[in-house]
Amino acid sequence: MAFVDIENLSYTYPLGDAPALDAVDLRIEPGEFTVIMGCDGAGRSTLCRVVAGLIPRVFGGELTGRVTIGKGPDRVRPGFVFDNPFNQFSGAKFTVAEELAFGMENLGIDRQTMETRIEEVMALVEIKGIEDRDPSTLSGGQAQRVALASILVMEPELLVLDEPASQLDPVGAREILKLIKKVNLRGVTIVMAVQTMAHLTNLADTIVVLDQGKVVDTGSPRSVLTSRAMGDYGVEVPRVTTIARQARTMGLFHGDTLPISLDGVEKGFSNGSLG
Amino acid sequence: MVPSVEITSLSHQFSGQTVLNEVSLSIQPGEAVAIVGRNGAGKTTLVKHMNGLLHPHKGRILTCGLDTVGVSVAVLAQTVGFVFQNPDDQIFCRSVEQEIAWGPKHLGFPSAKIKKNVENAIAATGLNNMEKVNPLDLSLAKKKMLCLASVLAMDTGLLVLDEPTMGQDLAGKQRITSILDELKHQGKTVVAVTHDMDFCADIFERILVLEKGRLILDGTCEQLFNNPDFQTRGGILPPQVWQLGQKLGLAPTPWTAAQLLERLHTNTPAAPANRVEKRKTP
Ligand SMILES: Nc1ncnc2c1ncn2[C@@H]1O[C@H](COP(=O)(O)OP(=O)(O)OP(=O)(O)O)[C@@H](O)[C@H]1O
Ligand SMILES: [Mg+2]
Numbered sequence: 001m002a003f004v005d006i007e008n009l010s011y012t013y014p015l016g017d018a019p020a021l022d023a024v025d026l027r028i029e030p031g032e033f034t035v036i037m038g039c040d041g042a043g044r045s046t047l048c049r050v051v052a053g054l055i056p057r058v059f060g061g062e063l064t065g066r067v068t069i070g071k072g073p074d075r076v077r078p079g080f081v082f083d084n085p086f087n088q089f090s091g092a093k094f095t096v097a098e099e100l101a102f103g104m105e106n107l108g109i110d111r112q113t114m115e116t117r118i119e120e121v122m123a124l125v126e127i128k129g130i131e132d133r134d135p136s137t138l139s140g141g142q143a144q145r146v147a148l149a150s151i152l153v154m155e156p157e158l159l160v161l162d163e164p165a166s167q168l169d170p171v172g173a174r175e176i177l178k179l180i181k182k183v184n185l186r187g188v189t190i191v192m193a194v195q196t197m198a199h200l201t202n203l204a205d206t207i208v209v210l211d212q213g214k215v216v217d218t219g220s221p222r223s224v225l226t227s228r229a230m231g232d233y234g235v236e237v238p239r240v241t242t243i244a245r246q247a248r249t250m251g252l253f254h255g256d257t258l259p260i261s262l263d264g265v266e267k268g269f270s271n272g273s274l275g
Numbered sequence: 276m277v278p279s280v281e282i283t284s285l286s287h288q289f290s291g292q293t294v295l296n297e298v299s300l301s302i303q304p305g306e307a308v309a310i311v312g313r314n315g316a317g318k319t320t321l322v323k324h325m326n327g328l329l330h331p332h333k334g335r336i337l338t339c340g341l342d343t344v345g346v347s348v349a350v351l352a353q354t355v356g357f358v359f360q361n362p363d364d365q366i367f368c369r370s371v372e373q374e375i376a377w378g379p380k381h382l383g384f385p386s387a388k389i390k391k392n393v394e395n396a397i398a399a400t401g402l403n404n405m406e407k408v409n410p411l412d413l414s415l416a417k418k419k420m421l422c423l424a425s426v427l428a429m430d431t432g433l434l435v436l437d438e439p440t441m442g443q444d445l446a447g448k449q450r451i452t453s454i455l456d457e458l459k460h461q462g463k464t465v466v467a468v469t470h471d472m473d474f475c476a477d478i479f480e481r482i483l484v485l486e487k488g489r490l491i492l493d494g495t496c497e498q499l500f501n502n503p504d505f506q507t508r509g510g511i512l513p514p515q516v517w518q519l520g521q522k523l524g525l526a527p528t529p530w531t532a533a534q535l536l537e538r539l540h541t542n543t544p545a546a547p548a549n550r551v552e553k554r555k556t557p
Contacts, residue, residue, distance in 0.1 A: 015412065039444040039445070039446060040414055040416045040417065040442075040443070040444045040446075040447060041414065041417075045414065083415050083442065084361065084363065084415055086361055086363065087363075137289075139314055139315045139319060140314070140319070140360045140361060140438070141313075141314025141315065142314055142315050144314075145314070163415075163442060166441050166442050167314070167360070167438065167441060167470070168314060168470065169311075169312065169313045169314050169470050169509075169510035169511070170470055170472060170510060170511055170512040171313070171506075171507075171510040171511065171512060172313065172314055172510055173470070174512065195442065195443070195444055195445075198515055199512075234444055234445055234446050235444075235445070236444065236445040236448075238515060239473070239514070239515040239516050239519075239532060240515055240519055242532065243516065243519065243532050243535060243536065246532070246536060247536060247539060250536065250540065252536070252539050252540060262515065262518055262519060262522065265519060265522060266522045266523055269523055269539065270539070
């Protein structure tokens, strides 16, 4: 049985006049890494909130269709990383270290384990040295790292992330996405909404594309990102892909398939085969 | 001409920790300058000095000739528009329209001008049909767009934008790029903090790299993308176009898709003269 099983789901926010999600079907197997793409307003954050169990519980509104999260009778506790990290913080804690402990305290985890995990995760997301800081005074990128850390310490089986790297410096973003992949390889199921796939093409198993609340494409990164329709949905594909497509029409690209990353990309271009 | 920003040996500390260290730079009217660097490098702290939200602990900053220490944020707002990194720190009105009108109203613009500026800002940022929406109900990307609209409506000569493309989709990024092109065309000064290297390459002729509160590069995109040391220290990866150009051995390395295709075209076998020339390049 699928880990996330969504069938014919439609949802409208309490004050919304159009459905944010419209007849969505989505099946995610345990351990799968799924990326959700689509333009602003397509429903990416909403789908994340559904998978994280926040809709309709927290946001209200009306949901129709079937949503099952977890295997069989086991309930899972999804971890959810917000798009604005400052909204993630409890507001009740005075330091980063306390903020990281907060979720674990609620799970009844013993102090020794808590301390080990905080130590480990702070090293992984590179925020050592700010444990005594007030979370509300962190820089945007530091806050985004702490928000991710506060979920990772709880070791969820299902990790839902809404634009987790939007405020990270480019090298930091690449490192954090690698870290998320590492977590995934340990068996954690990942659902992540992103705007761009430039550094991500080898991370995800599946990309789901939303447009006006509907799933309009699902498939491997290669099949989705090289599909012509992405332009119509306003989805940002890697620049190498659009350049190769243009180069092909100019007779300057001869590869069989369009590239989605820079790996081995020079082979298909006429210039590269010369030099 | 009076520089838009003139910073001399500026240092800033938070709880005894030095966050900006002896930064000096000068930005002339009409320049477009990007500020990049790793998370926590001090970018936001630096730009918050430009509109007087923060004052230097050492050194001095003049914004459009005004020493920010002697002047209130409200007075500085007549010359500098500021977009916060976190839109929730900026937005406080109950509708999109009110939010955008707040700035020009408090600058004392006549009502006809307020109306016109608000309309133009809404059109430029694509917030049409959302005038009555409560900003709290907007997505993060739209909130960010609203903050930009509010600053556009104030029609200041200097715009300071902290991560304007954050969370934007492709259309949003293109929109912001053309807004900034237009501002440059009007001769306005634009300073933007960003992590988006495509955006840098598309818009900014000058780039400042901060590392742990120090200014380590004040130069061009080309200087930055050609120098691995600055990239490591600034946490930067060059745009994909640039990396592709390097893999294809194109020189000088292109940084826009159009440049790359053009150079690729002149280097193809159909143009034998260029082919010989190409062999000489590494
Ligand atoms: N109010 C404050 N109290 C203590 N430290 C602070 C405060 N505000 C910022 N800092 C610290 O100053 C340093 C610089 O912060 P700043 O926000 O300028 O970084 P930044 O370069 O904008 O980073 P980012 O890319 O993450 O936005 C960081 O280490 C930050 O945690
Ligand atoms: Mg910042």
